[in-house]
Amino acid sequence: MDYFSSLNASALDPDSPTLFELISAHELSDLIGPSLRYILTHYAQRHPRYLLRLATRFDEIYAAATAAVEYHHLKNWNSTFTEKFYGVKRVRVLPSAGQLPRARHAAPIMVDNMRRLTHTQVLLSVAAAVLGPYLREKMDAKYETLKARALVRNMDTEYVRIMSDENVTWTEKFWFLRDYVFFKVYPAFTATRSAITLLFYLSYMFNRQSSAHSLLDWLLGFKYSRLNANDYDLADKRAGIVSQDLSPGGSGPSDDDDDNTPLLGRLINLVTTQTGRKQIRGAALSGLSYALPTAMFLLKFLEWWSASDFAHKLAATGGRRGMLEGNLPTPLPSSLEKSKVEQVDEDDEEEEEEEQEKEKEEEQEVSEKVSINLPRETYTKIVRDSRLCPLCAEPVTNATAIETGVVFCYPCIYKHLENGTSEDGGRCPVTGTRLLQCRYNADRETWDVGGLRRLMI
Secondary structure (H helix, E strand, O other), X not given: OHHHXXXXXXXXXXXXOOHHHHHHXXXXXXXXXXXXXXXHHHHHHHOHHHHHHHHHOHHHHHHHHHHHHHHHHHHXXXXXXXXXXXXXXXXXXXXXXXXXXXXXXXXXXXXXXXXXXXXHHXXXXXXXXXXXXXXXXXXXXXXXXXXXXXXXXXXXXXXXXXXXXXXXXXXXXXXXXXXXXXXXXXXXXXXXXXXXXXXXXXXXXHOOOOOOOOHHHHHHOEEEEEOOHHHHHHHHHHHHHHHHHHOHHHXXXXXXXXXXXXXXXXXXXXXXXXXXXXXXXXXXXXXXXXXXXXXXXXHHHHHHHHHOHHHHHHHHOOHHHHHOOOOOOOOOOOHHHHHHHHOOXXXXXXXXXXXXXXXXXXXXXXHHXXXXXXXXXXXXXXXXXXXXXXXXOOEOOOEEEOOOOOEEEHXXXXXXXXXXXXXXXXXXXXXXXXOOOOEEEOOOOEEEOOOOEXXXX
16 A cells, blocks of 8 residues: 555556556445435434435335436436546557557547447446446345344254244245355355456456456446546537527526526526426536535544534533633713713713723732732833743743744743632733633643644744
């Protein structure tokens, strides 16, 4: 794996994809069904009246939807939904494969068109992409049921008993014989299929030019290649033809300035005409290519959010309200209150001045307490000179920033936060802001310090 991960993109074959790309495409296809089933089952438990029937018939509904999506992609792109996501397509194996490189150099577009899948290969590929996973899912479920049944009753003993019992009908014997043969043969069938797949994988790794990726590819007569500029040009031409058919008179694609058709008329043409419905269907199916990476990003984000320690700490502090606890400024008086203040008499004004003086004294006490009882002159010097640590008033060594952005010496800020009291601890020594990643440990009567960031100065 280290060898393949260090390969340069320019050293890879521009026509034949690597085995790891094909395996990734197929594994991604196998993961879509279980993911959708899990989501549907989750919401069916909340809304059983509307979604329970869909959950019970999920396999059939998913198979029908997969058939429509795969047929659209195989017909237009010669690749399945997940294969197009990885930039891989299926091409026919031409009889004169030895002369193919020279022919592609002379007429690349003509060769690409000759290698496109036939209508029969498209239909067979759709059947294999839909029926293969569907039958495998059903057979796996059937085998697990029979395996659980065999743990209770021995299948061989049950076989002898049922076949020798005259009271058992021939229909019951037939169904039991079918289950018995399936239970005995299916493990060998699975092992054989895995061995054949492994052999094709090894053959493809060492000879990608003439080897098929799987037994099904060899039987259907196609192999894998990469999407190129010609495939995207064909997609643009198909979109241009549809736009031409929808334009007034069908004379060609018209600009918005020249087209006098109102917006409502265009919408009616999209819904009522066959070409319009075809365009809507194609846009909806092609839009799934953008929905897949978006869904993968959201899934990874939710996985990170659920596993991240930040989410638990944020929830423990009560979210944003807990982060701002004790840091909100005093609200200003309203206009009505201001008008009343202006009308007070001189005695009331004197009382207000006394209250303001008391507030200033309290703020001074808090600032002195926050700055670890440093002298006012030293504290002012620290504020003016950012190279000094606010705790030791010396040049910062092993600079460390906390959540508020203030920089301290690492030993100073760590000891200060760890040894704080349960009431006044866990706050920035300069601003007094509560630190989100500091928690008080009641058992040890100390603070668990977090959120310190070392700085390279």
